[in-house]
Amino acid sequence: MSSQPPVVRIGARGSQLSLAQAGQMQRRIAAALGAPPEEAERVAPLIVIKTSGDRIQDRRLLEVGGKGLFTKEIEEAMLAGEIDCAVHSMKDMPALLPDGLVIAAVPEREDPRDAFLSREALTLEDLPQGARLGTASLRRQAQSLHARPDLDVQMLRGNVGTRMAKLEAGEFDAILLALSGLRRLGLDGAAKSFIDPVERPPAPGQGALAIETRAEDAHQPWVKALQHADTTLAVAAERGAMAALESSCRTPIGAFSQLAGGELSLIVEALSPDGKLRYRRQGAVNLGPMTAGEGGGEGALAAARDLGLRLGAELRDEAGDSIVLPE
Incomplete structure (x- = not known):
């Protein structure tokens, strides 16, 4: 009798850290699918995909195409139907994703420092x-x-x-x-x-994971089981700032957001690559009752992202090209 086919195939890079992160999510996905821990590899197998970012080790990513090199081959496999989701470090995720793919869930964040x-x-x-x-x-x-x-x-x-x-x-x-x-x-x-995250903010999304899926799979019950509302809101604010600054590996920016008592605060900074110039903005938005509900609610998510977009745009207008590494 043939075994039941895999339910969720998880794509991950082959590095030790990527496999550790994917393994954590594999166990949680298996549990969400109703499988015991010993069945995790059967119902949610890990598919290792070597990325361009892993192969190129002698140059900075900015010299060969940016942070998308850690996601490109994995995203191609997902669009081709070879895997069903991917586990990425959020800080490796570009501001724009390929058509048809979404960040479907953001699990609880580890220490971002x-x-x-x-x-x-x-x-x-x-x-x-x-x-x-x-x-x-x-x-x-x-x-x-x-x-x-x-x-x-x-x-x-x-x-x-x-x-x-x-x-x-x-x-x-x-x-x-x-x-x-x-x-x-x-x-x-x-x-x-x-490093103090207020004095020197980490990369947008640092410490968080991104569960990427095809758009049509984003509302599957196992995806929702991985979602952490407070982390989702904090990351939305930080990535909003990143998007406004058009951040790439050529733009040194940091962002740190926290949610406390319904208020979401955000600190964003951008620097010249040589560190001589530093621009900072901070602000907050009271999300109040909008934080209730799965994923923080669409209103809270939009407010968080808008906070990041506003602070990021202010920094961009002030700093101009001084924060971009010349090609």
Whole structure:
């Protein structure tokens, strides 16, 4: 007798972190489908898809096409009907998605802060003059140089383990990584300190996951089971700012949103790539009773995004091209 065919095929990158994140969602999807944990791989199998972003390790993403390189092949597989959903890091998601695909659910967010790792220094401020800081993020580069113009910021690509090994080998004096990734891998104990998200906001959506599906599948019950209302609203505000700033890997911006007592606050900053110029805006919107209901309600979601769009547009008008890395 043949086994029951898969119900939900999950596409994911092959990195250790991607598989850890997808594995967490696989167990939750299986539970939503009514399957016990031991049946997770049968009812929600993981399909590993290597992306261009994984293959290209010797250059910044901005040099070869931007953050969409981490999603392109996975999205093509979804549109071709080879997978049913994908689990992405939200900060890797471009502002615009291909026609026919949507971010259908945003699970509860992990800690959005950046983590500071070093063999000796406890904080960025403790590093010696001219210390070598490793990062592939233009935002982290600009924010770090704004605080410490003397630093020698060098490109560091690769998965979490590769980056930590290069630090340990002495190739860098310090590196910056997303705390959420370290936690999902059980490596957060390696961090010496954490970056204040108000002083230096993380990437829009950092710490959150995006469950991407075809538009016609977005309202499936298993999708709704993954949704977290407060995270959805915070991410909507941050990505609204990103969209207004037309952010790509060529634009260093950070955004940090929190929901407390029905009020959604947002801090957005944009910097010149060399860190010399920094522009900031902050604001809030009272969502009140709109926060009730699954996913926060459409009215709350629109208000959150509008807050981000407004603050992002103000920054864009003030900063102009000074925040865009020349081609």
